[in-house]
Amino acid sequence: MKRRVTWRRPVLALGIPLWLAACDRPEEAAKARPETEDGTVVATKSDADVPPWLSPTDPMEPARWLASRELGRPAPEVGSQADHLRHSLARAKQVFIEDPRMVANRTVQLGQMLTEAGMPEPYADLLDGLEAVAAVTTRKQLYGEMCQQYYNTRRQGVDRATALARLTERYAAQGSGDDKAGPPPASGDAPGPAPGTAR
Numbered sequence: 001m002k003r004r005v006t007w008r009r010p011v012l013a014l015g016i017p018l019w020l021a022a023c024d025r026p027e028e029a030a031k032a033r034p035e036t037e038d039g040t041v042v043a044t045k046s047d048a049d050v051p052p053w054l055s056p057t058d059p060m061e062p063a064r065w066l067a068s069r070e071l072g073r074p075a076p077e078v079g080s081q082a083d084h085l086r087h088s089l090a091r092a093k094q095v096f097i098e099d100p101r102m103v104a105n106r107t108v109q110l111g112q113m114l115t116e117a118g119m120p121e122p123y124a125d126l127l128d129g130l131e132a133v134a135a136v137t138t139r140k141q142l143y144g145e146m147c148q149q150y151y152n153t154r155r156q157g158v159d160r161a162t163a164l165a166r167l168t169e170r171y172a173a174q175g176s177g178d179d180k181a182g183p184p185p186a187s188g189d190a191p192g193p194a195p196g197t198a199r
Contacts, residue, residue, distance in 0.1 A: 050074055053108075054101050062104040063089050069108050070123050081124070088127045095134035096143040103127070103143050110147040119154055126150075129164045136172040146171075 050068040051058055058065070063086035067075035075082050089100040096103055107123050114121055130150060134141045146167065153163040 053105055056101065058101075061086075062100040066104045066107060066123050070111075084124050085127070088124060088131065091131050092127065092143070095131055095137075095140060096146075097140045098143045106144050106147050110151060113151055114154065117151075117155060121160065125160070129160065130167075133164060133167045133171050136168055137174055141171070 050060075050065065050073070054060065054062060054065045060068070061077070064075055064077055064082050066085045066089075067079070067081040070081070089103060092103045093100060098106070107127050110126055111121060111123050114126075126147075130143065130146050133146065134143075149167060149170075150163055153166055154160070158166070
């Protein structure tokens with residue numbers, strides 16, 4: 001019988017610490033995976049991470065992402081900038097074919113191109129100006145195409161108001177049925193795809 005007792009002690013001595021160590025792991029795992037009230041595990045991403053492009057899997061709302069990109073840091077979910085962009089993107093859904101995520105990506109891209117050309121504009125101004133142009137037509141427009149036309153018109157040396165007026169005139173003719181094929185490129189516009197790649 002002494003053999004049994006000797007044999008069990010080392011096993012128990014080794015087994016108890018392993019059992020206690022395993023008991024701590026579920027708590028650590030629970031802390032690492034936040035859950036909603038109904039027990040669903042949710043993905044988390046640091047607010048410090050503002051991606052350069054908003055992908056379909058990014059959890060950040062397009063309006064907040066746009067505001068964050070312009071600020072260069074995470075923007076609050078509620079605030080004048082994010083709220084304004086949220087309303088602008090809601091209006092954009094009514095006049096543009098692309099979804100709010102794609103409109104947000106194109107807006108950032110256009111803003112970067114204009115800044116590189118020495119003509120910076122706030123994202124909200126770009127979005128609101130191009131929405132006003134699209135609103136004069138009777139059908140939804142391609143936002144990326146309109147961004148390219150706006151950029152090309154600005155590169156001709158005209159100011160923001162003149163560029164928007166020219167686009168409005170062209171798109172109004174399209175909306176009235178005068179131009180069934182879409183707006184013609186402005187003189188000097190190089191034909192080409194919308195700025196950048198689709199993301």
